Each structure stands twice: as structure tokens, then as C-alpha cells.
Amino acid sequence: MTTQKDFVKGNEALALGALKAGMNAYFAYPITPSSEVPETLAREFRSPEYPEFKVFLQAASELEAINMVIGAASTGAKVMTATSGPGFSLKQEGISYAAGMELPILVSNVNRAGPGLGNLGPEQSDYFQTTKGGGHGGYKNIVLAPNSVQEMAAFPGLGFSLAFKYRNPVIILTDAFLGQLKEDIVFPKIPQEKFETPWAATGARGAERHVLASMHLEFVDQNIHAEHLMSKYEEIDRSEQRSEMYMTDDAEIVLVAYGIVSRLARRAVNELRAKGVRAGLFRPVTLSPFPAVELGKLAEKGIGKFIVVELNMGQMIQDVKLAVGGRASVELVHKLGGLLPTSKDVVGRVEVAVR
Amino acid sequence: MTIAQEVAAPEFEVKLGRLTTLTGKPTHYCAGCEHGILTRLVANAIEELDMREKTVYVDSVGCSVFAHEYFNTDAVQAPHGRAPAVMSGIKRMRPDLLVLSVQGDGDAVSIGLLELVYSASRGEPITVFLVNNGIYGMTGGQMAPTTPGGMVTTTTPYGRDTKYTGTPMDASKLLAGLEGPSYVKRVFLPVSPIGSTEMYSARGPLEGAKSVLNALKVQMMGGFSFVEFISTCSINWKMSVLESKRYSNDVLAKAFPPGLFKDKFGVEKK
Numbered sequence: 001m002t003t004q005k006d007f008v009k010g011n012e013a014l015a016l017g018a019l020k021a022g023m024n025a026y027f028a029y030p031i032t033p034s035s036e037v038p039e040t041l042a043r044e045f046r047s048p049e050y051p052e053f054k055v056f057l058q059a060a061s062e063l064e065a066i067n068m069v070i071g072a073a074s075t076g077a078k079v080m081t082a083t084s085g086p087g088f089s090l091k092q093e094g095i096s097y098a099a100g101m102e103l104p105i106l107v108s109n110v111n112r113a114g115p116g117l118g119n120l121g122p123e124q125s126d127y128f129q130t131t132k133g134g135g136h137g138g139y140k141n142i143v144l145a146p147n148s149v150q151e152m153a154a155f156p157g158l159g160f161s162l163a164f165k166y167r168n169p170v171i172i173l174t175d176a177f178l179g180q181l182k183e184d185i186v187f188p189k190i191p192q193e194k195f196e197t198p199w200a201a202t203g204a205r206g207a208e209r210h211v212l213a214s215m216h217l218e219f220v221d222q223n224i225h226a227e228h229l230m231s232k233y234e235e236i237d238r239s240e241q242r243s244e245m246y247m248t249d250d251a252e253i254v255l256v257a258y259g260i261v262s263r264l265a266r267r268a269v270n271e272l273r274a275k276g277v278r279a280g281l282f283r284p285v286t287l288s289p290f291p292a293v294e295l296g297k298l299a300e301k302g303i304g305k306f307i308v309v310e311l312n313m314g315q316m317i318q319d320v321k322l323a324v325g326g327r328a329s330v331e332l333v334h335k336l337g338g339l340l341p342t343s344k345d346v347v348g349r350v351e352v353a354v355r
Numbered sequence: 356m357t358i359a360q361e362v363a364a365p366e367f368e369v370k371l372g373r374l375t376t377l378t379g380k381p382t383h384y385c386a387g388c389e390h391g392i393l394t395r396l397v398a399n400a401i402e403e404l405d406m407r408e409k410t411v412y413v414d415s416v417g418c419s420v421f422a423h424e425y426f427n428t429d430a431v432q433a434p435h436g437r438a439p440a441v442m443s444g445i446k447r448m449r450p451d452l453l454v455l456s457v458q459g460d461g462d463a464v465s466i467g468l469l470e471l472v473y474s475a476s477r478g479e480p481i482t483v484f485l486v487n488n489g490i491y492g493m494t495g496g497q498m499a500p501t502t503p504g505g506m507v508t509t510t511t512p513y514g515r516d517t518k519y520t521g522t523p524m525d526a527s528k529l530l531a532g533l534e535g536p537s538y539v540k541r542v543f544l545p546v547s548p549i550g551s552t553e554m555y556s557a558r559g560p561l562e563g564a565k566s567v568l569n570a571l572k573v574q575m576m577g578g579f580s581f582v583e584f585i586s587t588c589s590i591n592w593k594m595s596v597l598e599s600k601r602y603s604n605d606v607l608a609k610a611f612p613p614g615l616f617k618d619k620f621g622v623e624k625k
Binding site for chain 2 (some may be wrong): 024025027053054057059060061063064065067069071072073074075077079092094097100101201202203204205206209210211213214215217226318
């Protein structure tokens with residue numbers, strides 16, 4: 001196993017991580033600050049190092065790209081696309097269809113500031129859009145939130161694994177900061193999992209044929225399909241909640257943060273501990289399913305205050321409040337427009353809260 | 356000219372009876388609608404090419420949204436207008452498959468024009484069959500991009516004013532202007548009235564059968580193929596079936612004259 005360190009950008013790590021996980025196809029529409037993903041893949045396309053990487057194709061729009069993803073995924077292929085907020089909005093139509101058709105697709109959203117065109121700085125304002133469905137109809141994505149370039153490299157493999165296990169869209173929700181950040185990493189040894197795809201549309205052999213459809217004209221049939229999806233989401237909720245905790249054992253106040261912000265919050269915890277404040281950090285790794293069980297346990301234990309740090313107007317805070325269930329106070333520290341709070345901002349806010 | 360002279364003998368076998376490529380489920384298409392004819396012609400061609408087990412039919416949105424109920428092949432349902440993009444994804448992964456869709460004019464020429472134009476421009480080896488009846492059928496008779504000037508629809512209740520809404524979009528000409536496609540053809544599909552008599556010629560369906568087969572052959576030869584079928588929609592045109600055939604012949608086929616726009620591989624001559 002190699003321990004050679006690579007100094008790579010988050011977006012490059014995401015692309016290479018997907019290749020090392022045996023990705024078969026990538027369909028692109030470039031958008032800043034995610035464009036290094038297709039650029040990296042275009043360079044590696046047809047490289048003998050990645051024989052499984054059969055298709056790299058630049059589409060004419062995000063709509064076209066996500067629908068090419070649907071087509072390729074229908075054949076049972078491991079397929080991914082990456083984008084940023086405005087492009088993710090366009091891809092929502094396709095993601096809703098993929099959810100309805102139960103296709104294993106992987107989409108990365110390098111979240112930039114919004115709404116609208118916004119700017120190219122980091123935000124976490126696409127939290128609702130990715131974790132609460134986002135497209136039309138009722139469905140749930142599995143949403144992974146890396147917080148380092150190392151995880152940007154590892155999560156495509158995890159994403160494919162979950163996507164095929166549940167036949168469900170998986171979103172890697174990252175941000176402009178993490179996409180553009182360069183760090184030393186060691187590429188994880190990712191097993192090139194082979195997934196059974198008996199459902200794929202690859203030509204009817206014998207009598208059996210496969211129809212991948214989201215439409216069931218009879219209300220009763222649509223109801224059966226929706227109930228099936230719901231029970232799948234419940235299973236995902238029971239089995240796939242992931243989180244990390246730091247210094248929460250004896251904490252009196254807990255910061256809750258994901259992605260790049262969780263690293264800033266961790267630093268704030270260290271600074272608070274040095275000042276004698278018993279602070280801890282709860283970091284959701286999956287945003288959907290939200291790790292409500294572990295967070296709920298912290299509230300149950302008697303921690304009285306939670307401070308949610310987010311780059312938005314307060315979106316994840318709603319999930320935190322649900323998990324806490326009124327057993328503690330939940331407050332928001334945030335920054336918008338492409339800016340990040342400093343650890344000093346967070347420390348100051350916590351000091352006021354515990355005073 | 357006699358009827359016998361006008362209807363040329365087919366150069367291929369039109370199979371009678373039940374086709375393996377059809378499930379046998381009765382179609383939902385309205386009486387007199389050419390979607391039903393086209394379903395049969397497509398199934399016939401797939402069978403002729405012995406490709407049933409290697410075909411993926413991509414459902415469009417519109418009147419052919421349920422076509423997977425009729426084609427006894429694998430099928431994937433595309434979002435509204437996006438069938439050519441879905442087909443591109445399938446074909447890029449599995450070049451050995453025969454990938455096709457039947458799209459309506461609202462689906463292909465309005466909401467899905469970008470997907471159609473770019474799949475054509477890339478020369479994707481896929482096949483799009485366009486049913487052009489100049490109106491939104493399944494949505495209930497609204498103006499389509501192909502609605503002829505003056506035609507009454509539910510959203511042009513006083514007749515389409517082309518000065519205000521623009522002129523009808525000619526998909527065949529548009530695609531023929533691109534370098535990518537290998538086969539672009541427009542066919543008049545309905546049975547057509549012969550002069551002022553009450554007799555109708557089957558030349559349209561026969562020409563349609565040949566064009567469907569050629570289009571699929573072109574795909575198998577590695578080219579993008581597109582056939583536009585001038586059709587009818589008697590329900591939304593608010594006409595009898597026979598009136599609709601005459602209107603299609605007199606008005607729609609005048610706005611969109613049939614013709615062979617592109618045949619890179621020369622399949623029409625073979």
C-alpha cells in the first residue's frame with residue numbers, strides 16, 4: 001500500500017477518488033468553483049491506469065449532463081457528475097427522476113454563495129436543496145459532507161457503495177473553500193467494488209425485460225411505489241447515520257458544524273478548552289440521513305447548549321433542533337456571501353452563551 | 356394514376372399477426388392517431404433486424420409516454436424533452452444496443468430542442484422518431500412549436516398569429532443543417548386522401564415503414580438518424596378522423612413538406 005503523499009486540490013481529489021473507485025462514466029457541464037473535477041477527469045480519460053473509465057463527455061447544459069447520467073446509470077454503470085449551486089438547481093429535475101427510477105447516481109455539489117448567480121465563495125446554503133429532496137415529488141438523497149481533501153478523495157467510493165446498495169442518488173455536498181483547498185493527502189486504497197445490477201436496462205434476454213420508470217398511472221401503483229421508497233428511506237435512516245464527535249464526553253456546550261466549518265469549529269473548541277470552557281464538537285458526516293440519534297443522545301445526557309455554525313441563514317439548525325427535541329437551547333452562528341467566520345467569532349459567541 | 360400504381364410494393368417484409376416485439380397490450384392512442392401505426396412499424400423493424408433482445412426503448416413525455424407498455428423490450432423513462440440525452444448516456448455506455456425513442460413535437464421541438472440538437476450534433480448513434488401533429492396532444496390541444504399559422508388551439512383560440520408567436524419550427528431542416536446527423540427524413544404518415552374521392556392511399560404508412568427500417572439501420576451503421584412523421588390529432592384538432600387526414604395533407608404537409616434531407620450512408624438507394 002502506497003503512503004506517498006499527494007498535494008492536490010479538493011476538486012482534483014474528488015475526481016481521482018472517483019476514478020480509483022472504478023467510475024465508468026462522467027458527464028460534465030463546467031461551472032466554477034467545481035470545474036477542476038471535469039478538467040482532471042478529461043486529463044485522465046483513456047489513461048491505462050483507469051481501464052474502467054469508459055466515457056467522459058461534456059454536455060451542452062446541466063440538464064443534458066444529468067440526463068446522460070440517468071441513461072448511463074440505467075445500464076448499471078458507476079456514473080458521476082459534479083456541479084455547483086446554479087447547476088445543481090438545473091440537475092434537480094434529473095435527480096428527482098433518478099430517485100423515482102431508483103438509479104444509483106453520484107452527484108457532487110461544490111456549494112457557492114447564492115441565491116441566484118451569487119458569487120464564487122463558499123456557502124452552505126444548498127443544505128435544504130440537497131437534504132430535503134430539492135426536486136419535485138417526495139424523495140430523499142443520501143448526502144455526504146466531507147471536511148478535508150482527504151475525505152474528498154475517499155467519499156466518491158463511499159458514495160458509489162451507498163448508491164448501489166440502496167439504488168438511490170447520493171450527493172457529495174462540499175463547498176467552494178474545500179473544492180479549491182490544496183492539502184497533502186494519502187490516497188486511500190479504495191476497493192473497486194463490483195455491484196450486481198440485475199435491474200439494469202441492457203436488452204431483454206429471454207422473456208424478462210426491464211422497465212425503469214418513475215411513472216405509475218394507477219394511483220394504487222404509485223402509492224405502492226412511494227411506500228416502497230419510504231421504507232427504503234427509513235432503512236437508510238436506521239443504518240447510515242454517520243457523525244464524528246470531539247471532546248463531547250464532558251462538554252457543557254457543543255458546537256455543531258459540518259464540512260469546512262467543522263474544522264474551524266474544532267479549532268474554536270481547542271481555544272475554548274484552553275480558556276477553561278468545556279466545549280465539544282458534533283460533526284455530521286451524513287447530512288441525510290441526519291445523525292439525529294447520536295446528537296439526541298448528547299442532549300439526553302444533559303448538555304444544555306448547542307451552537308450551530310453554518311454558512312447560511314440557518315438551515316441545518318432545523319435538523320439540530322429536531323434532534324435535540326427541546327431539551328437544550330440551540331443557537332446559530334453564521335456567515336454569508338462567501339465569507340467564513342473566524343474561530344474568534346465562534347469563541348466569542350460561545351463565551352457569551354455560557355456566561 | 357391508379358391506386359395500384361401509386362402504392363409501390365414494399366422492399367421488405369411487413370409481418371402480419373402478433374409480433375414478439377410487442378407485448379400485445381392494447382394501445383391507449385385515440386382512434387385514427389398515427390402513434391399506433393408507428394408503434395407497429397417500429398416493432399416490425401426491430402423484429403426485421405432481429406434486435407428485440409438488444410433494444411432499449413426510451414419513453415418520451417407526451418402521447419408516447421406509455422410506449423414501454425407496448426414494446427416488449429427493455430425501456431427507460433426520460434424526463435420531458437430529455438430522451439435524446441438519456442439515449443446518449445445509454446448508447447455511450449453500451450454501443451451494442453439499439454436505442455430509440457418516439458417523441459412528440461412538443462417534447463422534441465419545444466422543451467427538448469437542446470437535447471435533440473446536441474445529440475444530433477454529436478452524431479450519437481441513436482434514433483429519434485418525431486410525431487409531428489402540430490399540437491400538444493396529451494396536454495390537451497395547446498399551441499406547439501409546429502402549430503401552423505392560423506390554426507386554432509386552446510392557447511391560440513383565435514388562430515395562431517405567427518407575427519406574435521413566431522413561425523412554426525422545422526426540426527428536420529434544423530437538424531439537416533448540422534454536420535452530425537446521418538439520416539434526416541420527413542414522411543407523411545397518415546393514409547392520404549386521393550383527390551376529391553373518398554378513397555385513401557396507404558403510401559404514407561408504407562413509406563413510413565421503409566423510413567423506420569432505414570433509420571434503425573443507420574443507427575447500427577453508427578449514425579444519428581431522425582425521421583419526422585407528419586401526423587394527425589383529430590381529437591385536439593376537433594375534427595373527424597377523415598377530416599383530420601385531409602387537413603394533415605392540405606395544411607400540415609404544406610407547412611412541412613416531406614423529403615429526404617440527409618442520407619450520408621445512402622441507405623435509401625440500397
